[in-house]
Amino acid sequence: MDQDSLRAISTLLVFITxxxxxxxxxxxxxxxxxxxxxxxxxxxxxxxxxxKSDAKDVESHNE
Structure with missing residues (x-):
C-alpha cells in the first residue's frame, strides 16, 4: 500500500464515523x-x- 491509499482509507473511515x-x-x-x-x-x-434550605431548617431547629 502506498501513502495515497492510506490517506484514502483514513478519509473514508473518518467520513463513515x-x-x-x-x-x-x-x-x-x-x-x-x-x-x-x-x-x-x-x-x-x-x-x-x-x-441551603436544609441547613436553615437545621439551624432553626437548634435554636
Missing part, C-alpha cells in the same frame, strides 16, 4: 436523553438550594 455519529445524535429515540442532558447544568442549582 462522522455519518454514524450524526445519525446517532439525530435519532428521535435519543431526544429525551439529550433533553435531560441539556438540563444538567441547572441540576447543581437545585441541589445547592436544597442544601
Amino acid at each position: 462522522f455519518i454514524s455519529l450524526s445519525v446517532s445524535v439525530f435519532r428521535k429515540s435519543r431526544k429525551s436523553y439529550f433533553e435531560d442532558a441539556a438540563l444538567l447544568p441547572f441540576a447543581d442549582d437545585d441541589i445547592s438550594r436544597k442544601r
Whole structure:
C-alpha cells in the first residue's frame, strides 16, 4: 500500500464515523436523553438550594 491509499482509507473511515455519529445524535429515540442532558447544568442549582434550605431548617431547629 502506498501513502495515497492510506490517506484514502483514513478519509473514508473518518467520513463513515462522522455519518454514524450524526445519525446517532439525530435519532428521535435519543431526544429525551439529550433533553435531560441539556438540563444538567441547572441540576447543581437545585441541589445547592436544597442544601441551603436544609441547613436553615437545621439551624432553626437548634435554636
